[in-house]
Amino acid sequence: MIFFNWHIVNIFNVAFLTIAACALCACFKIPSENDENDKIEYVSVIVNQQGKVFSEPLKINANYSASLVAKVYPDVHKNNVKYFWYVNDYVIDSGNVYNISQDMMLSDFTRDSFIPDKIVVIDNEKNELQISFKAIVNFPPVISKNAIPNNGDTLYGNQNTPFEFSWESSDKNDVVENFLIIDSVTYSVGNLNSVKQSGFSPGVHTFNVIAKDSFGDIDSLKTRTFYIVSSLRGK
Amino acid sequence: MFITFLHKISLFAIAIIFVACGDSYLYDEDKNKENSNVEVAAYMLTSLDSADVKFKEFLIVPGDSIIFTSKVFPFKAISNNRYFWTIDGNDFANEYTFKNTVNEPGAHTVAFVFVDYFGDTLSDTLHLTVATPPLLDCTNFIPAIGTQNINPYEFMNFAWNAYEPDSMWNVNYKFYIAEFGATKHLIDTVLTQAHFTYIAGFKPLKKYEWSVNACNELGQCAKNILNGNFFVKGAVGENAIMVKFRTTDLSNAALYKLNIFVFDENDSVIVATFTNSSENITIGPLPNGNYKIKANVLDYNDFSFNDLLFELKGDVVLDLGEQTLVDSLAPIIISELLQDTLNVLDTLKFLVRDGGGKIVANKISVQLDNLSIIDFKYENDTLKVPLKDKILWSYKIITVSALDLSGNKSSKNFYLKPNSTLAEVSSD
Numbered sequence: 001m002i003f004f005n006w007h008i009v010n011i012f013n014v015a016f017l018t019i020a021a022c023a024l025c026a027c028f029k030i031p032s033e034n035d036e037n038d039k040i041e042y043v044s045v046i047v048n049q050q051g052k053v054f055s056e057p058l059k060i061n062a063n064y065s066a067s068l069v070a071k072v073y074p075d076v077h078k079n080n081v082k083y084f085w086y087v088n089d090y091v092i093d094s095g096n097v098y099n100i101s102q103d104m105m106l107s108d109f110t111r112d113s114f115i116p117d118k119i120v121v122i123d124n125e126k127n128e129l130q131i132s133f134k135a136i137v138n139f140p141p142v143i144s145k146n147a148i149p150n151n152g153d154t155l156y157g158n159q160n161t162p163f164e165f166s167w168e169s170s171d172k173n174d175v176v177e178n179f180l181i182i183d184s185v186t187y188s189v190g191n192l193n194s195v196k197q198s199g200f201s202p203g204v205h206t207f208n209v210i211a212k213d214s215f216g217d218i219d220s221l222k223t224r225t226f227y228i229v230s231s232l233r234g235k
Numbered sequence: 236m237f238i239t240f241l242h243k244i245s246l247f248a249i250a251i252i253f254v255a256c257g258d259s260y261l262y263d264e265d266k267n268k269e270n271s272n273v274e275v276a277a278y279m280l281t282s283l284d285s286a287d288v289k290f291k292e293f294l295i296v297p298g299d300s301i302i303f304t305s306k307v308f309p310f311k312a313i314s315n316n317r318y319f320w321t322i323d324g325n326d327f328a329n330e331y332t333f334k335n336t337v338n339e340p341g342a343h344t345v346a347f348v349f350v351d352y353f354g355d356t357l358s359d360t361l362h363l364t365v366a367t368p369p370l371l372d373c374t375n376f377i378p379a380i381g382t383q384n385i386n387p388y389e390f391m392n393f394a395w396n397a398y399e400p401d402s403m404w405n406v407n408y409k410f411y412i413a414e415f416g417a418t419k420h421l422i423d424t425v426l427t428q429a430h431f432t433y434i435a436g437f438k439p440l441k442k443y444e445w446s447v448n449a450c451n452e453l454g455q456c457a458k459n460i461l462n463g464n465f466f467v468k469g470a471v472g473e474n475a476i477m478v479k480f481r482t483t484d485l486s487n488a489a490l491y492k493l494n495i496f497v498f499d500e501n502d503s504v505i506v507a508t509f510t511n512s513s514e515n516i517t518i519g520p521l522p523n524g525n526y527k528i529k530a531n532v533l534d535y536n537d538f539s540f541n542d543l544l545f546e547l548k549g550d551v552v553l554d555l556g557e558q559t560l561v562d563s564l565a566p567i568i569i570s571e572l573l574q575d576t577l578n579v580l581d582t583l584k585f586l587v588r589d590g591g592g593k594i595v596a597n598k599i600s601v602q603l604d605n606l607s608i609i610d611f612k613y614e615n616d617t618l619k620v621p622l623k624d625k626i627l628w629s630y631k632i633i634t635v636s637a638l639d640l641s642g643n644k645s646s647k648n649f650y651l652k653p654n655s656t657l658a659e660v661s662s663d
Contacts, residue, residue, distance in 0.1 A: 160383040160466075160551070180394070185375045189394045190430045196392070199379030231549075 040072045040081060043121045043129050048097075058135045059215065062105040062172070068098040068135065070119050081123045085116040092116060105137045139172035140217035143209055151224040156231045159199060163228075166194035167221070169211035179210040181223075202230040274308040277320075277347035277359040292362040294453055297338040303361070304332040305347040316350040322363075337365050340401035364453060369406045371449040371457035372396040382465040383551045387437045394430040395461055397449045404451035415442035415464065415477070416515040437467040440475035440519045440552055466552035474547035475519025478555040480530055482512050482538055483562050483641040484592050491592075492533040493560070500525045509533075512560075523548050530560060537562040537590035537639075562591030565645035566637040576650045579627055583649075585618040585635055592640035602634045603651075627653045 047054040049066035060066045070083050078096065085093040092114070104114035115137065120130040147167040149155060155163050169176045180187045182197060183205050189195060204227055210220040278289035280302040295301055303320060320327040322345050328335065337343060345361040376395040378385070385391060399406050410431055411423040421443075422433060437443060444464045450456040469475065480493050490511050497506035497518060510516040512532070525546050532538040538560040547553060570577055571584035587594060596613040601620050611620045618635065630653060636646040 158549075160381045161549075162378060162382045162384055162465075180377075186396070187375070187377055187394045188396055188429050189377070189392070190428050192392050192394060192430055192432065194392065195377045195394060196382070196385070197377050197379055198382040 038074075038077075039127060040077050040121060040123060040129055041074065043070055043072050043119060043131055045070055045119055045131065045133050047135065058133055059217075060100065060105065060135055060137045061217075062102070062137050062139045065102055066100045068100065068116060068119075070096045070098075070121065072121055072129075077123065081121050084120045084122070086118040086120065087113065087116055089118070100135075111137050136215060138174065138213070138215045138217055140215075141169055141171040141174070141176045141211035141213045141219050143211045143219045143221055144168035144170075145221070147207075147209060147221055147224070149207060149224065149226040151222075151226075153224075153226045154229055155200075155226055156229050157198075157200075158230055159201065161200075162196035162198045163200065164194060164196050165207060165209075167209045168193060169209070169219070171211070171213050174213040174215065176211045176213055179212065181208040181210065182206070200228045202228050272309065273349075273351050273355075273357060275347060275349045275357045275359050276306045276308070277345070277361050278304050278306075279345075279361055279363065280304055290361075292364075294364045294366065294455070295337070296367055296455070297340060297365055298336060300334050300336045301363070302332065302334045303328065303345065303347075305349075305359070307331075307349060316352060316354060318347070318349045321346045321348065337363060340365050340367060340403055366404060366451060366453050366455055367400040368455035369404075369449040369451050369457045370398040370400065371447065371459055371461055372398075373459045373461045376447075376461055376463060378463065378465050380463050381554075384468045384549070385437065385443075385465050387439045387467045387469075389436075390432055390434040391437075392430065392432050393445060393463075395447050397429050397457065399451065404453060406449055406451050409448040409450065410446070412443055412445045414438065415444055439467055439469040440473065440517065441467050442477055442517070442552055442554065443467065466554070468550045468552075469520050471550060472522055473520035473550060474523065475517055475521060475552045476526075476528070476545065476547070476555055477515060477517050477552060478528070479515045479557045480510065480512055480540075480560060481557055482532060482560045482591075484512075485642055486592075486595075486640050491535060491538075494531050494533060496529045497521070498527040498529065502527075517552070519552070521547055528555075530558070532560055535562075535591055537564040537641075539563070562639065562641035563643065564590060564639075565643040566594055566639045568635050568637060568645055568647040570649055575648070576652055577633070578652055579622060579625060579654045581622060581625070583620040583622060583633065585620070585649075586616055587613065587618045587635065587637045588616040589637070589639040589643075591643070594637055594639055598638040600636045602636075604631050622651075626655045627651055628655045629653050 044055070045058065046069050047058050047060055047066055048069050049061060050064055058068075068085070072078050072081060083094055083096045084091050085098045093116070098116055100115060104110050115135050117134060118130060118132045120128060122128050144167065148164055157163065165180060165182065167178070169178055176191060178189050178192060180189045180195065187195075204225060206223050206225055208221050208223040210218055212218045278291065279293045280289060283302060293301060305318070318331070319329050320333075322337065323343055327345065341364070343363045343365065345363050346358050348356060348358045350356050372395065377393060393410070397406055397408070405427070408426040408429060410426050411420045412433060413420045421435065442464060443466075444462065446463070447461040448456055480495075482491055484491070490513070493510050493512060495506070495508045495510055495516065495518070496504050499505045505521075506518055508516070508518065525544070528543045528545070530540045540558070540560045543555065543558060545553060545555065566587055566589035569586050571586070577583060587599060594613070599611070599613055599618060601608040601611050601618070608620055611618060613619075620633070631651040633649045633651055634646060635649070636644065638644045
């Protein structure tokens, strides 16, 4: 009888131990395929400026402050990783957003000192991802509104009378190429800022100028309308 | 004995086998020499004409065909494994000679590859450049053709549009400015940009021409050349006219001196000047107003010119273009004695004269009873016609014709009076 009872106890012990072992096993962290998928696959950087987002190329208009935003994929990890912004292999800031003030873009020196060229992302398991990037800081060209002719101007002359078209375009850090558009005909006028053109019939005509820099940034006037009234014709 | 016999049989059999196998297993010095001297060459041709020039480098426009040909030395029939052509490393053709075109712009390397009997690879390469000439807008440019009132003392900007279809080649612009009619250019330069600023100023009241030719770095030039012109203004209230006079002289050989008169609204001559025919003349400054221009040719009164009326306003240089003085009068043909009936002489003399230029001898013809006389002489307006038949028993007609330099033709009949009778002639 005693033997029988002891036997029953053993059975319970074995069962208990088995359940405990199973429970322990369930608590162990066993690498699985799902864990691999949970890793950060890549990181990217975008520019956020004046409510607009720019990805490659990372162009920043130096006339306005901007933010560099690091994005990780899968997105679920974005709050579980640490972000470090680098300039020339020195950490200058952390966090997934790096704010760039206008002062940081004033000169080559400030740009080289304060605008990151690399981001490193580290997760809780010390896994590290990094990418290098180049933020293009550019002052876009500017066209002054002081262009001739003014919108609505009336000009007097004939088919051979030259009318002056002039404008002021500038760029703080680049060369500007101007495109003069008269009556939908585009003239690539390079760095010229005035021309005299004739050949206008009496009536309504249009004029515009587009300034473009080597970064592809442009500025333009609003298309202007002017009127030619015929006069002074030699016969 | 039997063994010896078998041994001989064996040797004979072996010898037979060797002979049957030929000598290909042996080192053949001649054959090896032949193969070791194999060379290949590739060329491009514009036609299959054997006299055509062969090119190792060539430039075509997309769509142009060119012949690729190869040579294998000492001859193509030499044992080969295979041969083929590649372009930029890709398969191109499998023939010795073929015609093809390459449409992809750029610099291409074409190779002829020949693998010989021994597996040695021989090749020759060609360099083919495919490029499209630039396009130049000869309609829209700045300043537009005929622009007036250009300030002579200000800089002037020129701009034009060109397009490089391949987006591959640098484009240069040959640019010049010249005073109208002058052979020397104010500026003659090559630009890398499609605009130019001229700062050296112009002469007032003159017409200038400018021109642009666009060529890429390969020397391909735009099909059309841009030709523009403009007029430079004078002081306020000053105008000018430009005009070129020509005559109806079809020979274009003579240079006529012209009198030019400009009359104002009161019919007063305000300008009297000279010029030569076919020369551009600028007359100015002239104030605003209505004018009339008259012209005549010095010493040649046959040329006439209808008065040309014009109005000047707005400080312009008015281009009156080319004006023509017309000779519509035919040459005068008269006999020496001003008579139409002539006596028979050794030499008949006529006056053949034209007021529209000197008549040339080959524009004169003389016929006696419809038979041409060709041994006449014409000098200083005098036509001398020799007569072979000194005795005439009846009237004969001699016709003199002359064509002046403006194409006006005159023809006159004269009558040769008989100086004998038929009986006298018959008795002779």
